[in-house]
Amino acid sequence: MAKRERETAGWQLEQSAPEAYERYLVPAMFAPWAERLIDEVDLESDDRVLDVGCGTGIVARRVADRVGGAGTVVGLDINEKMLEVAETTAAESRLEVEWRHGDATDLPFSDGTFDVVLCQQALQFxxxxxxxxxxxxxxxxPGGRIAVSVWRPLEYNPGYVKLAKALESHVGDDAEAMMRSPFPEWNGDDLGTLARDAGFDKWSLTIEIGSMRYPSVEEFVRREAASSPLSEPLGNVESEVRETLVEEVRSALEDYTDDEGVVFPMESYFLVTQQ
Ligand SMILES: C[S@@+](CC[C@H](N)C(=O)[O-])C[C@H]1O[C@@H](n2cnc3c(N)ncnc32)[C@H](O)[C@@H]1O
Incomplete structure (x- = not known):
């Protein structure tokens, strides 16, 4: 194997980005947030539930766990590779979820099909x-409920502020923009406008605060890179550049470092509607 290939493989690509997402980001971040979002909609055992932008399917899987066999659960995503991981992972746990390929802006379902629609960290994409x-x-x-979560802007998520800044300095503007993309510049009013313009009269908007922990800053950078489109730009830079980048993030996150690694707060909006 050539030197560049070896370095690239060691840094990121022992698995595909969707597999890395499921392995690293889901247990640490998306699974605990999924439980919180599902709690917002008071699931009934026979609810018909749609998970929009389901990714590797954590929200749909947790819903299927809760409603058992009585309800129906559908997960929809535009990315076939994410859906493949969703399907395999749910099958391993023997969970009944229907996985559908489709676009959130043109849902392949009739009017009034679902009692509950959930959308975790997908609307911004x-x-x-x-x-x-x-x-x-x-x-x-009629009478159905929607719960949507969207990260607050980057400045409320300090670990990613530091990572985005280091990416800009050492990898380039595109890498920085990729790191910013999960954190839209939306405020609560913007989300309320989306709900009102879609036809809802009543909703609640809350700021939810959680935390993200990694065993080290190097693992923070490596796992984020492996699980997202950042794998390409970061895989393509020399190992010295990556070491400098990790060093810069380590120093910037010193105040968030403890005996177990690095931990920082993460803030999200939850918007929950009623009809
Ligand atoms: C950060 S992931 C969140 C995935 C999942 N909801 C979770 O909590 O793990 C964002 C997901 O939105 C999906 N997505 C982006 N645009 C979409 C669209 N127009 N329609 C459906 N899914 C979309 C992406 O493919 C990706 O799987």
Whole structure:
């Protein structure tokens, strides 16, 4: 194996990005946030539930766990590779979820199909969020509930502020923009406007605070890179550049370092509607 290939493999690509997402980011971040989001909608055992932008399927799987066999659970995503991991992971746990390939802005379901629609950290990636919100409203039955989570802007998520800054300095503007993309510049009013324009009269908007922990800063950078489109730009830089980048993030996150590694707060909006 050539030197560059060996370095690249060691840094990131012992698995695909969706597999790394499921292995690293889901247990540490998306699973605990999924439980919190699901708690917001008071699930009934026979609810028909849609998980929009399901990724590798953690929300849909946790819902299936809770509703048992009586309800139905559908997970929809635009990315087939994420859906493949979703399908395998759910099958391993013998959970009944229907996985659908599709676009949040053109949901392949009739009006009023679902009692509950959940969307965890996906709305910010959709090309037309207002259309996606209208679609979620359309497929909801009368009296149905929607719960959506979206990270607050980058400045409320300090670990990622430092990582984005170091990426800008050492890898480039595109890598920095990739790191920013999960954290839209939306405030609570922007989310309320999306809900109102989609046809909802009542909703609650809360700021939810959690934390993210990694065993070390190097693992923070490595796992984030492996689990996202950052794997490409970071895999393509020399190992010295990556070492400098990790060193810079380590120093910037000193105040968030303890005996167990690195930990920092993460803030998200939760928007929960009622019809
Ligand atoms: C950060 S992941 C969140 C995945 C999952 N909800 C979770 O909590 O782990 C964002 C997901 O949104 C999906 N996505 C982006 N645009 C989409 C669209 N237009 N329609 C459906 N899914 C979309 C991506 O493919 C990705 O799987």
């Amino acid at each position: 959709v090309t037309e969020p207002p259309t996606a919100f209208q679609e979620m409203h359309r497929v909801l039955s």
